[in-house]
Amino acid sequence: MSGGVVEIESAGLRFGDRVLWSGLDLDVRPGEFLAVLGPNGSGKTSLLRVLLGLQSLSSGSASIAGRPPGRGNRRIGYIPQQRAMDEQLTLRGTDLVGLGLDGDRWGFGLLGAGRRRKRIAELVESVGAESYAASPVGRLSGGEQQRLRVAQALIGEPDVLLCDEPLASLDLTHQRVVSELIDSRRREADTAVLFVTHEINPILSYVDRVLYLVNGQFRIGTPDEVMNSETLSELYGTRIEVLKVGGQIHVAGAQSALCEDEVHHHVGERVS
Numbered sequence: 532m533s534g535g536v537v538e539i540e541s542a543g544l545r546f547g548d549r550v551l552w553s554g555l556d557l558d559v560r561p562g563e564f565l566a567v568l569g570p571n572g573s574g575k576t577s578l579l580r581v582l583l584g585l586q587s588l589s590s591g592s593a594s595i596a597g598r599p600p601g602r603g604n605r606r607i608g609y610i611p612q613q614r615a616m617d618e619q620l621t622l623r624g625t626d627l628v629g630l631g632l633d634g635d636r637w638g639f640g641l642l643g644a645g646r647r648r649k650r651i652a653e654l655v656e657s658v659g660a661e662s663y664a665a666s667p668v669g670r671l672s673g674g675e676q677q678r679l680r681v682a683q684a685l686i687g688e689p690d691v692l693l694c695d696e697p698l699a700s701l702d703l704t705h706q707r708v709v710s711e712l713i714d715s716r717r718r719e720a721d722t723a724v725l726f727v728t729h730e731i732n733p734i735l736s737y738v739d740r741v742l743y744l745v746n747g748q749f750r751i752g753t754p755d756e757v758m759n760s761e762t763l764s765e766l767y768g769t770r771i772e773v774l775k776v777g778g779q780i781h782v783a784g785a786q787s788a789l790c791e792d793e794v795h796h797h798v799g800e801r802v803s
C-alpha cells in the first residue's frame with residue numbers, strides 16, 4: 532500500500548455475530564472521489580466512524596491523513612448524517628461555520644479576527660447561505676442547516692472529506708451547489724472525498740470509484756465496473772437489473788433482495 536490519504540488494510544468490523552464487512556483493502560488517493568453505496572445497515576456510516584476514530588476495527592488497520600484514526604485531526608473534514616438541530620439553539624450560522632476553524636481543542640481561532648471573518652464569509656457565500664447565516668441555526672430549515680455544515684467541513688481546508696449523505700434534505704439546486712463545491716475542493720486542493728449516499732446519480736459525473744457494501748460483501752471499482760447487472764446480482768445474491776438511461780443509473784430488483792425494514796431507502800428510482 533502506498534500514497535493513499537486513506538489506507539485500509541485487511542479491515543473487518545463485526546458486532547456480535549454480525550459481520551458488517553471483512554477483508555476490506557482500500558487505498559484512497561489524494562483528489563479521489565469515492566462513493567460508498569449499500570442498503571441500510573450495510574456499514575457505510577460505521578466505515579466513516581472507523582476513520583473518525585469513533586469506532587474500532589475488529590481486525591486489520593486503517594490510517595487517514597497520515598495518522599491512525601483519532602480525534603483532533605484537523606486534516607479531516609466531516610459532514611455528518613443530517614439530524615435536525617435543537618430549535619432552541621441560538622448559535623448563529625456564521626458561528627457554526629467558524630467552529631470548523633477552531634478545531635475542538637483550543638477554543639480560539641487559528642486565524643486573526645479579520646481573516647477569520649473574511650474566510651467565514653467566503654464559505655457562507657459558497658454554499659449560498661448569505662441571507663440566513665446571521666440567524667440562529669435552530670430556526671433554519673433542514674436544508675439550510677445542511678449547507679452550513681458543508682461550509683463548516685470545508686473551511687478547515689481538509690485533506691480528506693468524509694461525507695455522510697450530505698445531499699439528503701437538499702433540493703435539486705442545492706444538491707448541485709453542494710456536490711459541485713465538494714468536487715471543486717478535491718480538484719483544486721487534492722482533497723480525497725469519501726461520500727456515503729443512497730443516490731449515485733447526483734454525483735455520478737464526479738465519482739472515480741464506488742465501494743458497494745451488501746450483507747458483509749463488497750465490491751470496489753469504477754462506476755461501470757460495479758454498477759452493472761452482473762456485479763450487483765452477484766453481490767445481492769439475486770437477479771438485479773441495472774439500466775443506464777440518459778447518463779443515469781437505475782437499479783431494479785434490489786428492494787426484493789432486502790428485508791422489509793431496509794426497503795424504504797430503495798423505492799422508486801433510487802439506486803442502492
Ligand SMILES: Nc1ncnc2c1ncn2[C@@H]1O[C@H](COP(=O)(O)OP(=O)(O)OP(=O)(O)O)[C@@H](O)[C@H]1O
Pocket residue numbers: 546551569570571572573574575576577578
Ligand atoms: N456500536 C454498535 N453496536 C452494535 N451494533 C452497531 C453499532 N454501530 C452500528 N451497529 C449496527 O451496524 C449496522 C450498520 O450500521 P451503519 O449505520 O454503519 O449502516 P449504514 O450502512 O450507514 O446504514 P444507513 O443506510 O441506514 O445509514 C446497523 O445494523 C447498526 O445497528
